[in-house]
Amino acid sequence: MNIYKNYINGEWVDSVSGEVFENKNPAHKEEVIGVFQKSVAEDVEKGVAAAAEAAEAWKKTPAPKRGEILYKVGETLVRKKKELARDMTREMGKVLKETMGDVQEAIDMTYYIAGEGRRLLGETTPSELPDKFCMTIRIPVGIVAAITPWNFPMAIPSWKLLPALMAGNTVVFKPATDTPLSAVNFIKIFEECGLPRGVLNLITGSGKDVGEPLITHNEVKLISFTGSTEVGQGVASLCARDIKRYSLEMGGKNAIIVMDDADLDLAVEGAVWGAFGTTGQRCTAASRLVVHKDIVKRFTNKLISKTGALRLGDGLLDSTDVGPLINENQLNKIHEYTQIGIDEGAKLLTGGKICKEGDCADGYFYKPTIFTDVERDMRIAREEIFGPTVVIITIGSLEEAIDVVNDTEYGLSSAIYTRDVNKAFVAMRDIYTGITYINSSTIGAEIHLPFGGTKGTGNGHREAGTTVFDIFTEWKSIYVDFSGKLQKAQIAG
Numbered sequence: 001m002n003i004y005k006n007y008i009n010g011e012w013v014d015s016v017s018g019e020v021f022e023n024k025n026p027a028h029k030e031e032v033i034g035v036f037q038k039s040v041a042e043d044v045e046k047g048v049a050a051a052a053e054a055a056e057a058w059k060k061t062p063a064p065k066r067g068e069i070l071y072k073v074g075e076t077l078v079r080k081k082k083e084l085a086r087d088m089t090r091e092m093g094k095v096l097k098e099t100m101g102d103v104q105e106a107i108d109m110t111y112y113i114a115g116e117g118r119r120l121l122g123e124t125t126p127s128e129l130p131d132k133f134c135m136t137i138r139i140p141v142g143i144v145a146a147i148t149p150w151n152f153p154m155a156i157p158s159w160k161l162l163p164a165l166m167a168g169n170t171v172v173f174k175p176a177t178d179t180p181l182s183a184v185n186f187i188k189i190f191e192e193c194g195l196p197r198g199v200l201n202l203i204t205g206s207g208k209d210v211g212e213p214l215i216t217h218n219e220v221k222l223i224s225f226t227g228s229t230e231v232g233q234g235v236a237s238l239c240a241r242d243i244k245r246y247s248l249e250m251g252g253k254n255a256i257i258v259m260d261d262a263d264l265d266l267a268v269e270g271a272v273w274g275a276f277g278t279t280g281q282r283c284t285a286a287s288r289l290v291v292h293k294d295i296v297k298r299f300t301n302k303l304i305s306k307t308g309a310l311r312l313g314d315g316l317l318d319s320t321d322v323g324p325l326i327n328e329n330q331l332n333k334i335h336e337y338t339q340i341g342i343d344e345g346a347k348l349l350t351g352g353k354i355c356k357e358g359d360c361a362d363g364y365f366y367k368p369t370i371f372t373d374v375e376r377d378m379r380i381a382r383e384e385i386f387g388p389t390v391v392i393i394t395i396g397s398l399e400e401a402i403d404v405v406n407d408t409e410y411g412l413s414s415a416i417y418t419r420d421v422n423k424a425f426v427a428m429r430d431i432y433t434g435i436t437y438i439n440s441s442t443i444g445a446e447i448h449l450p451f452g453g454t455k456g457t458g459n460g461h462r463e464a465g466t467t468v469f470d471i472f473t474e475w476k477s478i479y480v481d482f483s484g485k486l487q488k489a490q491i492a493g
């Protein structure tokens, strides 16, 4: 049995609790992948102390030098991509092609952010006074807590750890309890690439025992969180109490509009990928299909037949299209939503069942599920399900479609399939989400563009892109007066 440890101050250590938890394969629920430290507040204390001790030297390391370490991390990720992806598929289920994509997203982020070491741009601007110079620079925030979900076990940590480190912060990282192995694998690479000790610390364990003490620790200055809206609200209220910085990336109820002039085969392909890719467990997943009444029948038939062809199974097998759900709780929750949909009067077209046959016998598999006759106010049309369930809502015009898309408390991703450039531009302008795709699905954001959403999806921040540094740095305005006399802004003479 592999026993994995916490990484604190450059050493792999046991939790002071002396307890561990098991990490199991959701495709084969008896298969234990390893045991991990069930950490507690005292471990957090040690992690934060290490991060505090390392802070000064790391902050003063020139940013291009910090970048050089990150480039090495990128190269190592490239070299180990396949084995990292295999470990990830084993611990969280998504198919190998997708876990390879997850590692690739981390590679892209690593190279992108490493390059920022030679930019981290501020601005210069004229002063209103003679012989005076004005500029802005970015300064680190301090100790950052990164709290990440299980659906992108390496990509999402990369969105947080890399910019946090590049900006000169030190970090304590708490990964989801369902995916600690990918976190350990990631940290080992930083270690191998020469990141100084204490700069990045890993503590595994639950939200209650590790997350909470981390969030409320008075030396931790910023919480970067991705996960459910419910937990995010808890993070926000803990941070509000201490007036602490926090960035939240939370739920979605993303929609694809399919207009009557759309390339239907392309739209169906995009819908299947958006709804059932990653078994629907993406915050960008397409969970509402908003389809024009004139083509809804043809679209639905094509969708059912493509969905029926999806093969469920262990994500390590080439033959698998859709892997398991992450755990039993999620399986039950998704099945409950099927019942909710039926009770609300929606029509179940396909799926709606736990799958136990063949390759699915000992995992948490759920049949890709499609509902039609769905009204926008039904719970299945409003709540984030986070599984392979998609609903079809019929509309009669673009205006109605946009109104339906916007009629949600979330605002992450959206898409429209149309061949009419005018309609595409209206959608780009009027859909109120952080991301909009034209003739492509709701998933697949690239790391050099801002990522995040409006309304209940977040709290106004954007990860990735250049905007990520607005999370992980403070702005400082600097005035240099070289006149040799006291000059008073705003005051004549």
Ligand code: UN1
Binding pocket: 105, 151, 152, 281, 282, 283, 284, 285, 442, 443, 444, 445, 446
């Ligand atoms: C998420 O589901 O939390 O755009 C992130 C995408 C991926 C990231 C998804 N690049 O679907």
